[in-house]
Amino acid sequence: MTAEALPAELRRAIVQLARTPRLLVASDYDGTLAPIVSDPEQARPLPESVNALRSLASLHETTSAVISGRALRDLATLSRLPGEVHLVGSHGSEFDVGFVHALDADAKALLRRIETDLEEIVEGQEGVQLEVKPASIAVHVRRAASEAIGAAVLDAVRSGPCTWEGVQVTEGKAVIELAVVETNKGHALDILRHQVGATAAIFLGDDVTDEKAFERLHGPDLGIRVGPGESLAQHYVADPSDVATVLAFLLEERRAWLHGDQAVPIERLTMLANERSVALVTPDAKVNWLCHPEPDSAAIFADLLGGPAAGHFSIKPEHGSLPLGQRYLPGTMIVETRWSRLLVSDYLEHDLASHRTDLVRRISGSTNAVITFAPRPEFGQVPVRLLRERDGLRVVGTSDPMVLRSPGVDWEITSDGMQETARAVVRPREGAPVLLELRCGTDDLSEHAQPESVRRDRAAGYWSDWAAGLRLPTVQTDLVLRSALTLRGLVHKESGSIMAAATTSLPEELGGVRNWDYRYCWLRDGAMTAAALVSVGSYAEADGFLAWLHRVLETIPGPERLHPLYTLHGTQLGAEAVIESLPGYAGSRPVRVGNLANQQVQLDVFGPVVDLVVSLATARGSLSDADWTMVQAMAEAVSRRWHEPDHGIWEERHAPRHHVYSKVMCWLTIDRAIKLGEQFGRELDPSWVPLRDTIATDVLKNGWNDEVQSFTTAYDGDDLDAASLFVGLSGLIDPADERFQSTVTAIEAELRSGSTVYRYHRDDGLPGDEGGFHLCAAWMIEAYLLTGRRTEAEELFTQMVDAAGPTGLLPEEYDPVAERSLGNHPQAYSHLGLIRCAQLLSQ
Numbered sequence: 001m002t003a004e005a006l007p008a009e010l011r012r013a014i015v016q017l018a019r020t021p022r023l024l025v026a027s028d029y030d031g032t033l034a035p036i037v038s039d040p041e042q043a044r045p046l047p048e049s050v051n052a053l054r055s056l057a058s059l060h061e062t063t064s065a066v067i068s069g070r071a072l073r074d075l076a077t078l079s080r081l082p083g084e085v086h087l088v089g090s091h092g093s094e095f096d097v098g099f100v101h102a103l104d105a106d107a108k109a110l111l112r113r114i115e116t117d118l119e120e121i122v123e124g125q126e127g128v129q130l131e132v133k134p135a136s137i138a139v140h141v142r143r144a145a146s147e148a149i150g151a152a153v154l155d156a157v158r159s160g161p162c163t164w165e166g167v168q169v170t171e172g173k174a175v176i177e178l179a180v181v182e183t184n185k186g187h188a189l190d191i192l193r194h195q196v197g198a199t200a201a202i203f204l205g206d207d208v209t210d211e212k213a214f215e216r217l218h219g220p221d222l223g224i225r226v227g228p229g230e231s232l233a234q235h236y237v238a239d240p241s242d243v244a245t246v247l248a249f250l251l252e253e254r255r256a257w258l259h260g261d262q263a264v265p266i267e268r269l270t271m272l273a274n275e276r277s278v279a280l281v282t283p284d285a286k287v288n289w290l291c292h293p294e295p296d297s298a299a300i301f302a303d304l305l306g307g308p309a310a311g312h313f314s315i316k317p318e319h320g321s322l323p324l325g326q327r328y329l330p331g332t333m334i335v336e337t338r339w340s341r342l343l344v345s346d347y348l349e350h351d352l353a354s355h356r357t358d359l360v361r362r363i364s365g366s367t368n369a370v371i372t373f374a375p376r377p378e379f380g381q382v383p384v385r386l387l388r389e390r391d392g393l394r395v396v397g398t399s400d401p402m403v404l405r406s407p408g409v410d411w412e413i414t415s416d417g418m419q420e421t422a423r424a425v426v427r428p429r430e431g432a433p434v435l436l437e438l439r440c441g442t443d444d445l446s447e448h449a450q451p452e453s454v455r456r457d458r459a460a461g462y463w464s465d466w467a468a469g470l471r472l473p474t475v476q477t478d479l480v481l482r483s484a485l486t487l488r489g490l491v492h493k494e495s496g497s498i499m500a501a502a503t504t505s506l507p508e509e510l511g512g513v514r515n516w517d518y519r520y521c522w523l524r525d526g527a528m529t530a531a532a533l534v535s536v537g538s539y540a541e542a543d544g545f546l547a548w549l550h551r552v553l554e555t556i557p558g559p560e561r562l563h564p565l566y567t568l569h570g571t572q573l574g575a576e577a578v579i580e581s582l583p584g585y586a587g588s589r590p591v592r593v594g595n596l597a598n599q600q601v602q603l604d605v606f607g608p609v610v611d612l613v614v615s616l617a618t619a620r621g622s623l624s625d626a627d628w629t630m631v632q633a634m635a636e637a638v639s640r641r642w643h644e645p646d647h648g649i650w651e652e653r654h655a656p657r658h659h660v661y662s663k664v665m666c667w668l669t670i671d672r673a674i675k676l677g678e679q680f681g682r683e684l685d686p687s688w689v690p691l692r693d694t695i696a697t698d699v700l701k702n703g704w705n706d707e708v709q710s711f712t713t714a715y716d717g718d719d720l721d722a723a724s725l726f727v728g729l730s731g732l733i734d735p736a737d738e739r740f741q742s743t744v745t746a747i748e749a750e751l752r753s754g755s756t757v758y759r760y761h762r763d764d765g766l767p768g769d770e771g772g773f774h775l776c777a778a779w780m781i782e783a784y785l786l787t788g789r790r791t792e793a794e795e796l797f798t799q800m801v802d803a804a805g806p807t808g809l810l811p812e813e814y815d816p817v818a819e820r821s822l823g824n825h826p827q828a829y830s831h832l833g834l835i836r837c838a839q840l841l842s843q
Contacts, residue, residue: 003249006242010224010235012417014246017200017222018253019309021580022061024198025053025250026189026213027243029068029075031173031206032226035240038143045079046240052247057084059251060258060511060587063196067092067185069172069209071133091170091209092188093135093181103135107166107180111135114161114178121156128153136168136179150174172207185209186216199580202250204243205233257307263586264288267805267821269304270326271502273333273489274348274459277357278502280304280825283806284323285337285344287313292357292440293400295492295499296519296568298378298593300402300440305505305591306582309419311376313438315361317342318368318425328807331464331481333489334456335807341367342428347459349437354494355400357440362452363426364433371436373404373411373422379579379591386413386420391445392437393422401443406436463488471537473835473842476801480838482808483831484536487529490828496544497521497568498529501812501824507588508813508822512768515588517595518812518824520573522565523549524649525828527608532832534615535839542616549609550626559630560637564602564651565595573598600647601656606634607665607730610672623680632685635673639691642666643698648714649723654765657714660703661723667695668730696732703727704739710746711739719762720750722776725783735786744783752780754816755799771813771822774800778833785840797837810834 003011017023027033033045033053057064065086068075072089081087088095103111115130115137122128126145131138139157141150157176162169168179177183185205193201199220203213206226214223214232223233226243237246264282269289272279279301280289288303290313299305303312317339326337334347342365349358363369375384377398384397388411395402404422411422426434435452439445448455463485472480490499504517526549530542552570553559567573576594584591610631617623642663645656670692677684702715703724713721725747727733728740735741751758756772757780777800784793803814803821810830812823 003245003252006237006245006249007235009417010237010246011249013222013235014202014250015253015309015416016418017202017220018250019257019581019583020198020200020220022063022197022199023056023254024063024065024189024193024196024201025056025247026065026067026192026201026203027053028185028205028207028210028226029066029070029079032204032210032240032243033066033079040140040142041078043078045081046244048244049240049247050079050081052244052251053085054082055251056247056254057082059254060589062254062258063192063198065192067188067192067203067213069138069170069175069177069207071131074131086192088188088192090133090136090179091177091183092185092191093179093183094133095188095191103180107135110164110166110180111137114164114167114180117161118157118178121160122153125149125153135181136177136183138175138177140175142174170209172209184212186212186214189213189216203233204237204246257309258583259587265805265820266506266585266811266823266825267803267809269805269809269825270328270335270807271333271486271489271809271826272335272346272348272359274350274352275462275491275493276354277348278489278499279346279348279359280502281326281335281337281346283326283337285315285326285346287346287359287361289503290357290359291519292402293355294568295502296517300375300377302376302379302582304503305579305585306380308374309376310380310582312372312374313359313361314370314372315344315363316370318370326807328482328485329460331467331485332460333463333485334460339365339367341365342369344369345456347456349455350459350462353441355441359438360452360455361436361438362433362456363436364428366428366430368425368427369434371409371422371424371426374419375402376419377402379582380419381579381581383418384420386411386422388413389445391447394443394445400441402438402440403443403445404436404438405445405447406434407447409434409436466538469537473838475797475838475842476834479801479804479808480536480835483810483834484533484538486809486826486831487533487828487835488538488541490529490826491541491544492521492568493544495569496546496548497566497570498526498541498545498828499568500525500565500829501827503824504593505588505591506585506811506822506824508770509588509768510586510818510820510822511588512770513588513590514766514768514770515584515590515592516824517576517592518827519568520565520595521548521568521570523562523605524564524602524608527605527612528832529828531608531612531615532835534612534619536835537619539616539619542612546613546616546627546630550630553630553633558637559606559634560641562605563598564600564605565598596653597647597651600651601644602648602651602662603638603641603644603646604649604659604662604665606638607668607672610634610669610676614672614676617676617680623676623682628676628680628682631673631676635670635685635688638666638669639687642691642695650721650759650764652764657716658702659714659721659723660699660711661721661726663695663699663703664724664726664730664732667692667699667732668726670695671731699727699732700739708746710743713760713762717762719760720747721760722747722751722757722773722779723759725779728786729779729782735783740783741787744780744787747783748780751776752796755796755803756814756816771815773813774803774810774827774830775812775833778830778837781837782840793837794841797841800834800837804834
């Protein structure tokens with residue numbers, strides 16, 4: 001029997017169950033895993049069921065168990081089930097290792113009395129057997145010489161020992177079991193559920209004793225009765241071979257859900273953007289990430305982190321061929337995915353009200369295309385219905401209105417019991433493309449006032465007109481332009497804030513827990529991004545970011561009270577939370593929303609902000625009074641707090657340290673404030689110059705370590721950190737200084753690995769590993785150039801460029817061993833680092 005032959009309702013129930021965060025899979029043995037045979041000693045489980053249980057037990061947050069009426073020792077010997085599978089014998093009274101049930105003296109005496117009496121009853125009764133277990137005795141009459149003998153024995157047992165005080169009676173098919181402890185498969189199921197913290201359980205059984213287990217199932221649990229007969233179970237299958245099919249299907253669905261169902265390589269994801277929203281598209285034109293109403297809101301499509309069940313919007317040729325390629329229209333954020341005789345063009349609409357997110361998908365060509373529309377608001381946690389209307393679909397069940405305008409498309413709507421999905425087959429014609437317009441934040445399905453071609457040209461012009469005014473380096477000009485466009489795509493124009501990245505929880509290690517939410521505005525990241533855009537000739541983003549920061553500062557007593565990051569609208573983040581219902585990218589859990597770094601002390605943040613003000617004022621030739629006042633306030637904050645320990649640029653979640661990078665950034669804050677005041681004739685605080693010298697002396701004295709011949713991570717250790725390169729990159733010491741030269745060499749030796757550079761190799765309190773950071777590679781390239789090592793700089797830059805995806809995007813990290821990208825995507829740090837290196841190499 002194949003999974004397709006299982007009843008449709010049962011398949012849907014298994015699919016839903018497979019997506020629970022912590023799953024308990026339990027079953028009976030005889031008649032469920034093993035077919036009923038005349039000789040119970042020959043009852044062997046089907047190999048397919050054994051393999052499925054073993055494989056399920058090996059999955060993350062998944063527990064397999066067998067709860068049988070057999071004695072535990074006999075169950076273990078006969079079943080030969082692997083050690084990963086929990087075994088519970090004697091109808092739930094005997095647990096495996098860790099669940100040993102000791103009998104007291106009274107219970108042991110009662111058990112001996114029962115055994116004596118039962119031996120008398122069965123003596124001379126041909127074919128009747130006693131099975132003595134540690135806490136019970138079973139009377140088997142299946143092999144009795146006649147039905148009359150079996151019935152007589154059972155009647156004698158029922159009228160005799162079954163009536164004694166303290167005896168627990170369980171009746172099954174041709175068997176009565178008398179126990180001196182509670183024998184209840186439902187109780188055993190509850191114990192297992194509690195032990196493993198299961199959020200849902202499935203139980204499969206064929207016997208009347210299994211009804212006690214079915215009785216304890218509730219909520220998302222699933223009960224399956226094997227064979228005919230009245231039962232509390234919701235579903236039925238015929239025999240143990242069907243059980244093997246159920247377990248195999250459950251394994252397939254569970255594995256696919258936990259492992260991300262063939263996750264697309266991160267660097268191959270392409271970003272759509274307008275001035276306030278972002279989305280990601282796979283190489284085969286699946287929109288697998290879109291949040292609404294803001295980029296840091298909950299996702300409508302979260303296939304990226306939860307597979308198809310978490311929401312997607314897909315278009316592909318009906319014949320199923322692979323795409324020929326994907327590209328951005330030059331100088332824009334419009335994406336084209338092409339197959340033979342089929343082209344899909346995607347872009348986010350511009351000039352919309354602040355509550356709107358509109359995605360336009362244009363299908364052209366001359367072959368049939370299959371469209372799948374599966375919105376799953378709130379990361380898939382809100383069930384939705386789809387209603388067909390004359391010009392498209394209406395999404396029902398969301399707090400915010402949502403429609404898909406699709407005139408002429410004939411939709412077929414299906415349900416999995418919780419969510420609905422729309423599917424259609426369309427055939428574009430020459431000069432008559434199929435248009436799909438997802439409109440979030442409105443219920444208007446009417447025709448747009450402007451033709452799609454006009455809106456597409458407007459979307460293209462927004463980016464290409466801006467790009468035409470940039471000053472780009474001669475090295476990797478096209479890739480630098482794409483990096484600049486990507487950085488601008490991360491700008492939230494309405495507020496002025498800048499996202500660190502477009503996503504949450506893309507892992508720093510596949511299958512690991514280092515998964516963070518980067519959809520917010522960090523002061524450091526935002527300032528560095530704005531400065532990168534200033535460096536290519538675009539000032540509006542810096543103006544917007546500084547205006548956003550001024551508004552944030554108005555809400556607090558002073559800069560020293562700044563948090564490291566804020567929401568895009570400048571408010572404080574809520575508590576960091578985990579979305580248990582999503583398995584994560586390629587099985588990398590947890591999926592997080594929010595970021596605990598919001599509560600950290602990070603004293604380096606003033607440096608990049610003041611550096612941005614210097615860059616913008618120098619480029620413009622003027623310094624605003626408001627910006628100068630902010631610089632003064634930040635210098636004052638540094639003067640009060642520079643000597644304190646902090647959590648540092650990498651936001652490690654343990655005790656603060658005196659980080660070299662943070663001290664250098666405090667020095668840079670004062671140094672740039674002095675130079676800015678001198679450049680624009682502003683009055684300087686007389687304490688600044690001696691403070692700058694004091695901080696520099698402190699760094700040189702306490703940050704240098706003679707044993708490792710390098711500036712270290714912090715004053716209290718000898719571990720190295722790529723951020724310590726800023727001792728020279730910032731100008732605190734001359735790059736020709738032997739201490740900086742030695743630091744570059746030491747960091748290269750310890751932290752560079754082939755095409756990338758790691759942040760550090762110390763124990764940061766988190767399990768697992770991470771990739772090298774593109775930003776750290778960029779710092780190393782600059783350090784190479786400052787120390788006269790241009791050849792190494794060019795080689796590392798080439799390797800960094802090679803790590804970019806087909807459309808030119810870079811995530812946060814790269815694993816040089818597995819040769820794959822890691823981390824949130826696209827990442828501002830990576831792209832601003834690439835721009836900086838290209839500029840330096842062009843000089």
